Amino acid sequence: MVTIYDVAARAGVSPATVSRVFAGQVNVSPDLAEAVRRAAAELGFLPNRGAQRLRTATSRIVAMMVPDIENPFFTAVTRAVEDVARAAGYSVMLCNTDEDPAREEEYLRVAVQEPVAGVVIAPSARARLGLAVDRGLPVVCVDRHAAGYSLDAVVADNRAAAAAATSLLLKAGYRRIACVTGPAGVETADDRLAGWSDALAALGQAPSADLVRRVPFTVEGGTAATCELLALAGPPDAVFAANNRLAAGTLAALAAAGRLPPATGVVSFGGSPLMLLAPPGVIVTQLPARALGLRAAEMLLERIAGLDGPARSETLPISVTF
């Protein structure tokens, strides 16, 4: 391995000077700096990050923790985080938590041990973040808040948008609107359910528990829930699907039953490539995935830079359109 000592020897300077050159310090004469750079290039020298980190106790890595790397929403958020981080000279370490607090904690442990400079996380329902938070590692939440911790967070206005989308179904004339949402305790699942409920209540309808299904945020979950709903004595004439995967499952079930939109009204809360081929009449709300990621990354960089002060929570609007 080539070290600063090798470079120093070749350039005829001290190791400290080599270090200074690579740190981009100004207190080095141009000719010496040039000599160092040439020697480094000839030797193929690359600074050892482990050593840098040990010495400085900082790194240029941020960890990004998402519950489902296969969901296009989270990849879009990740993409945005990566763009901001890269521009600031950070690499992103992406971790897939599977909505599992244990896996999440395992990755947080690694993040602490590494150590990374900070973490952006879409926390699972009962996330345990103490490991990182207690040690002062900057943590910013995205898409969801972390219950029990006061952390910076950027979320979307799920409740209002869910209400708006449901209202569109009502305006379109649908009257028996079901809600297929995620597990209790998952903030986005709960908020979207609440929005659905709001919209019905605003029209004087009492939201009926019969028409609510709680399933994992998966295509299969959406299909199963929709099949159940269709089999009811009084089946719904529309379905509010609380995320893109659930909507895919719902549409698949409706297709199988020959009741695709507009026969049945459908809201897909959150877009996906899938919706490109969705039948006309499906209401798709576009989540501000990129904006969420950008802002979360910015907030994290601010904290890494030492910003102090109370936790900030920002809520981004969601546009609801056909």
Next chain:
Amino acid sequence: MVTIYDVAARAGVSPATVSRVFAGQVNVSPDLAEAVRRAAAELGFLPNRGAQRLRTATSRIVAMMVPDIENPFFTAVTRAVEDVARAAGYSVMLCNTDEDPAREEEYLRVAVQEPVAGVVIAPSARARLGLAVDRGLPVVCVDRHAAGYSLDAVVADNRAAAAAATSLLLKAGYRRIACVTGPAGVETADDRLAGWSDALAALGQAPSADLVRRVPFTVEGGTAATCELLALAGPPDAVFAANNRLAAGTLAALAAAGRLPPATGVVSFGGSPLMLLAPPGVIVTQLPARALGLRAAEMLLERIAGLDGPARSETLPISVTF
């Protein structure tokens, strides 16, 4: 920060003993080991990976480099790599190269500097991997070979499957079959084009350059290419789309033109959630994403473990079905 010295002091042993306990060594008396573990737990001690790495020049991280993190194919491959790596005690650092050799090289530099234990990569068209390969960092290719390097690789049998899928279109009676594929130089794009060509040639058709479009592997690319093809004097009656994104774009264009399958034949080379809602008649080949990832990760772990010998190249079959 809590160090082994703190733990040692509390447990009444030497730092070396603490190190031994955490390294899982046997040469420590059970009672001392217990004392160390208790002290560590009380202090919340976590070994500093930077220091470990500096000392041992190894790490428990593998880098995974993909050209497009938003493509479900690559997330599925990544998922598989992660599963294998995690089971072996490694964390996965996911890097998005955007099909850009410069970005790729940048990430490889980080991988070398870190250092990571090894890298799994779906290399871009003219990948420069010397930075890592020259230093002996284990690198395994997945989905594509790396031109100019002799590296372990696991790929799918694209050419044969492309031919098989195209043959299905021919059997279904389509006679003017276009090919929408990716950029020249991208192995998967070229191989799938070759397979398309093979199938036509087998039926005595001369593959016509008029019916071939080379575009980026994106939905937009697929839409644009298909629109062009439809506008030809002699438009195709079927389209072989060489990847899932292109197929989505193709279907969108066909929908807009009112020529959805079965009016127009379509092959989607590679599945995606999108195809759940695809009109009947679309031929979808399921790529062995998970198998590719699993095998690549296994091969990498073998190399990390010190396996020597010539580069191995494995080709996995692709099942072609409706």
Next chain:
DNA sequence: ATGAAAGCGCTAACAG
């Protein structure tokens, strides 16, 4: 079975 001590490669005082 345990401890003492010497670094891994780098940075940051502190001198000069």
Next chain:
DNA sequence: CTGTTAGCGCTTTCAT
């Protein structure tokens, strides 16, 4: 502006 030096936290001989 440049060099000397002392660690960062850990592992690993080498003694004991």
